Amino acid sequence: MKKVYSHLSAEERVRIDELRNRDGLGVNEIARRIGRDKSTISRELRRGLWFASNENDSYRPYRPKRLKTGAWTARPFYSAMTAQRKAETRARRSRKPLRMAYDPLLSWVMDALRKGWTPERIEGRLKVQFPDDPRMRVSHECLYRWIYAKPQQTLDLRQYLPRGKRRRTRAKGRGSKGPRIPMRVPIADRPKRVDSRHEFGHFESDTVIGTAPSKRCIDTQVERKSRKLFARFIPDKSALATARAEYDIYSRIPAPARIDRTWDNGTESSCHLLVDEALGMPAYYADPYSSYQRGTNENRNGRIRRYLPKGTSFDDMSDEDLQAIVQEINDTPLKVLGWETPNEVWYRELGKVMSKTSHPKTSVALTN
Secondary structure, three states: OOOOOOOOOHHHHHHHHHHHHHOOOOHHHHHHHHOOOHHHHHHHHHHOEEOOEOOEOOOOOOOOOOOOOOOOOOOOEEOHHHHHHHHHHHHHOOOOOOHHHOHHHHHHHHHHHHOOOOHHHHHHHHHHHOOOOOOOOOOHHHHHHHHHOHHHHHHOHHHHOOOOOOOOOOOOOOOOOOOOOOOOOEHHHOOHHHHHOOOOOEEEEEEEEOOOOOOOEEEEEEEOOOOOEEEEEEOOOOHHHHHHHHHHHHOOOOHHHOOEEEEOOOHHHOOHHHHHHHHOOOEEEOOOOOHHHHHHHHHHHHHHHHHOOOOOOOOOOOHHHHHHHHHHHHOOOEHHHOOEOHHHHHHHHHHHHHHHOOOOOOOOOOOO
16 A cells, blocks of 8 residues: 655654753664654654754753853754754745646647647647746646645546556567468568668558447558558458558549558558559558557557547447547647647658659549
């Protein structure tokens, strides 16, 4: 059970005075007898020092017989009354105003939290949006403490955070199980330059599953450099439905901006050769149980799940509803992008690649 910290009481200070000055006990024994940590006792003994002198004739209990008062000639002793007086003074001392007491900052932060922005994203965006206003600043650590503080518990601000607590990720994958995908090309064969994310046009792919008994799913594609998300509803998780959704997404993107894509090992990508040949866009496959190799797509899927949690049926949703969610995700600033949005980076990079080539947008019809 987690320990709860509390300040020493006046009675405890008197007891420390007795044990230290009358009985001559050490820090460890005093801590054991009053049920406090030894570091608490050590700090208290340093804070509550009293210097005996002719100028200070105040009464103190349990005065050692060997004490000789003089003009600041005696060594200091712990005094319960002195320690209590100092503690009360510290408690009354004015403190730095609370950061979140500034109304414009509070209002801005609340709006950002309701949008689903993380505290770190809020911290970064404040610096960009209010570069000359030092009052519009708050660190992500301060925000987390403020969200979990008692006064905010009734607001239940924790519901706006992506996760209630941090989770440790798997460092290494496990062995492969299940059927292999035809003509599967492992991620080890993917060009190494893709890993750096300096080159535009490399994608990651996955499927977001709806709740049973509905079979409706969401096919998601994410560009690695800009983190821009593309998504389409598919009637089920079949390989052909997935291939058609992929074709529908990529055929609308200029050829220079779609180089390759990286899948996990789900069977919904078994028809990847249809898309490979139709668009000239090869597919690579991450190692089994190694989702960190497709971390961008997993992150974007997590953002979708904040709008559509597990157990949500997709049957009553229209494509317009899905695209509204995608648009909001793509318009959210990211720290990894220097607090730019995926849409901003996407269109800038798209303009660069299109200015370097005169190739028209070409594609071949995908048939059953």
